[in-house]
Amino acid sequence: MPQPSSDAELMALIDRVGRRDETALRLLYERTSPKLFGLAMRVVRQREWAEDVLQESFLTIWRAAADYRSTLSPPLAWMGLIVRSRSLDFLRRRTADRAQLTQEFDELMAETFESDAANPMDTADASEQAWALHQCLSRLEGRQREVLSLAYLRELSHGELAEQLKLPLGTVKTWIRRGLDKLRSCMQQFA
Amino acid sequence: MNLHAHPQLLELLAASHALGTLRGGARRRFEALAREQAPVRAAALVWQSRLASMAELQKPVVPDAAVWTRIRNLIAAEQEQEAIARQRTAPPPEAPARGGWLRSLALWRSAAAAGALATVVAAVIGLDLSDRLRNAPAVQYVAVLSDDQAAASMLVTFDPKKRQLVLQRVGSYREGEDKSLQLWALPPGGAPRSLGVLGRDPALKLTAQEADVRSVPALAISLEPRGGVPSERGPTGPVLFKGALIEKTL
Numbered sequence: 001m002p003q004p005s006s007d008a009e010l011m012a013l014i015d016r017v018g019r020r021d022e023t024a025l026r027l028l029y030e031r032t033s034p035k036l037f038g039l040a041m042r043v044v045r046q047r048e049w050a051e052d053v054l055q056e057s058f059l060t061i062w063r064a065a066a067d068y069r070s071t072l073s074p075p076l077a078w079m080g081l082i083v084r085s086r087s088l089d090f091l092r093r094r095t096a097d098r099a100q101l102t103q104e105f106d107e108l109m110a111e112t113f114e115s116d117a118a119n120p121m122d123t124a125d126a127s128e129q130a131w132a133l134h135q136c137l138s139r140l141e142g143r144q145r146e147v148l149s150l151a152y153l154r155e156l157s158h159g160e161l162a163e164q165l166k167l168p169l170g171t172v173k174t175w176i177r178r179g180l181d182k183l184r185s186c187m188q189q190f191a
Numbered sequence: 192m193n194l195h196a197h198p199q200l201l202e203l204l205a206a207s208h209a210l211g212t213l214r215g216g217a218r219r220r221f222e223a224l225a226r227e228q229a230p231v232r233a234a235a236l237v238w239q240s241r242l243a244s245m246a247e248l249q250k251p252v253v254p255d256a257a258v259w260t261r262i263r264n265l266i267a268a269e270q271e272q273e274a275i276a277r278q279r280t281a282p283p284p285e286a287p288a289r290g291g292w293l294r295s296l297a298l299w300r301s302a303a304a305a306g307a308l309a310t311v312v313a314a315v316i317g318l319d320l321s322d323r324l325r326n327a328p329a330v331q332y333v334a335v336l337s338d339d340q341a342a343a344s345m346l347v348t349f350d351p352k353k354r355q356l357v358l359q360r361v362g363s364y365r366e367g368e369d370k371s372l373q374l375w376a377l378p379p380g381g382a383p384r385s386l387g388v389l390g391r392d393p394a395l396k397l398t399a400q401e402a403d404v405r406s407v408p409a410l411a412i413s414l415e416p417r418g419g420v421p422s423e424r425g426p427t428g429p430v431l432f433k434g435a436l437i438e439k440t441l
Contacts, residue, residue, distance in 0.1 A: 022266060029259060034251030037258075042249050051258050058262045059380075062269065073240050080246020081239070129240065130247035137248075148210065152242055155211040180206040187241055 005031045010075035011068075018066035025062060032076060036083045043087035043153050053090050057083045074129055088155050128190070136186035144179035147172060194224065194231055205234035209242045261382070261425060264411065268377040271409035271435035278437070334410050336432035338362070344432045345412060347374075349404050356386060356397040356404075364431070366391075366414060373419040375426060377409040377433075383426060386410070388419035410436050 010031065016024030036057065040050035060082050071078055137145050151161060158176070162169045194201040204221050207213040213221060225232040332349040344362030349355070358374070366372050374397065375383040387397035389412070411433040413426035420427050 020270070022263075025266065026259070026263075029262065033258075034253050035247060035249060037254045038249035038252045039246050041252055050252075051254060054254055054258055055261050055265060059265050059269065062266055073236075073243065076247050077240050077243035081243045083246065084243075130244040133241060133244040134248055149245070151210050151212050152245055157214050158212055161212075176207075176210070176212060177203065180203060180210070183241075184202050184206060 007074055007076075014061075014065050014068045014075055014078075017062060018068065025058070028061075029058060032079060035076065036079055039080055039083050040087050043084065044090055049090060050087075053083065053086045056090075057086045060086065077129070084153070084155075091154075132187055132190035135190075136183050139186060140179055140182055144175050144182070147175045148179045148183070151176065194228070201231065201234050202238075205231070205238040206242075208235055209238035257425070257427070260430070264375075264377055264383055264426075264430065265380070267411065267430075267433055268379055268409045271377075272379060274435055275408060275437065332404050332436055332438055334434050334436040336410060336412055336434040338364075338432050347410060347434075347436075349399065349401070351401050354398060354400060356399045358389065358395045358397070360393050369417050370428075371415050371417050371419050372412050372431070373415045373426065375411045375413060376403060376407040376436075377411055378407050383411065385419070385422035388415070404436060407436050409433060 010028065013024045013028045013031075017028060033054065037050060037054050040053040040057070041047065044050050044053055057079070061079060064082070068075075068078060073081070137148075140148070147161060147165070150156060150164075156164065158169060158172050161167075161176075162172045165172065194204075204213065204217075208218065208221055221231075221235075225235045332347075334347040335343050336345040336347060337343050342362060344360065344364055346359040346361050348357050350357060356374070372389040374386040374389060376386055377383050384403070386399055386403060389395055389397075411426070411430045413430050414428040415426070416428075
């Protein structure tokens with residue numbers, strides 16, 4: 001089990017990657033790939049697809065590392081954004097039939113609901129911000145948390161969420177608004 | 192719009208933007224404001240960063256080792272492409288009146304693997320190939336495949352007339368009895384494609400079309416079980432040698 005890496009260590013590795021250090025990329029991969037692969041799996045659902053996404057993500061990381069510092073993001077958050085973007089690109093490129101997409105969505109929904117509720121987070125291995133987010137998300141009502149997670153992971157609009165969850169548009173908007181509001185006041189305490 | 196007077200609204204917009212539910216015209220207007228006003232940009236970045244922490248909340252899943260192999264190959268191909276681009280913009284040397292193929296090796300000195308190429312020039316001359324190379328067919332593509340220590344191990348040329356890849360072992364590496372070396376093309380942004388399995392002779396020929404090598408920035412050789420592996424799976428063994436595939440300019 002690899003040692004948990006501090007933000008400072010990861011940022012130093014990303015800097016080295018920006019200077020074309022391949023060893024640094026391998027070290028970065030070893031320390032972060034399980035979490036990033038887990039994220040890719042959450043969004044695209046199938047292992048082979050998640051592998052493609054992870055490969056494309058690391059190529060993007062290799063290309064963009066030199067500009068990382070200007071993003072002001074914590075390292076895993078930056079890498080997570082890349083993985084999420086590549087995952088969503090992948091899903092958009094696929095010409096899947098609606099039935100399969102709906103089934104994947106249902107599975108994603110079920111997992112979201114259980115995992116965020118009862119996930120004892122490994123606190124030694126998380127950035128402060130992730131810990132804060134985890135705390136604040138767990139204080140939301142299940143439905144609000146579900147809808148926020150789905151909106152983020154799958155980048156769905158209000159209308160798409162309403163359609164997939166079979167809810168009135170107004171209800172979805174209200175849940176998101178209330179959820180974001182609670183999230184905001186909670187996270188401001190941690191700021 | 193003066194968002195300074197409406198901090199709650201700014202927070203909600205920034206949060207919705209990061210979440211992805213802010214769409215269309217509203218999204219574009221918000222992004223325009225973020226570009227113009229620092230407090231709006233700050234709120235946008237704070238929320239983007241907060242939500243991006245969701246990446247860390249996912250259950251970790253360890254990917255197969257093959258995934259890293261493929262990433263390494265993608266990076267190698269990327270680097271060779273950059274090296275080729277740098278070489279193409281480098282000033283050309285004075286055109287030699289004679290010497291032909293060997294003299295044009297001087298073009299390669301600006302490439303990233305300068306050390307390896309110098310080794311190869313020495314090795315090639317040392318092996319007394321110079322005579323044979325002066326009478327060589329008009330080759331258009333050349334690659335020098337080196338190992339991790341930048342020591343040249345394989346010289347690859349493509350002969351479009353005979354539609355052949357000609358490989359010459361210049362290092363001392365010999366694969367074991369139960370293993371084979373397999374040559375792969377590394378196209379940019381795509382999976383490695385097998386060009387063939389190498390036999391045990393010092394000089395070998397593989398059938399190939401020009402399409403197989405055109406726009407391929409790099410080649411690699413991996414160590415596989417005897418007989419090689421199917422192309423679709425990609426290399427299963429370690430990549431021993433790799434190098435840029437250079438289109439030789441006459």
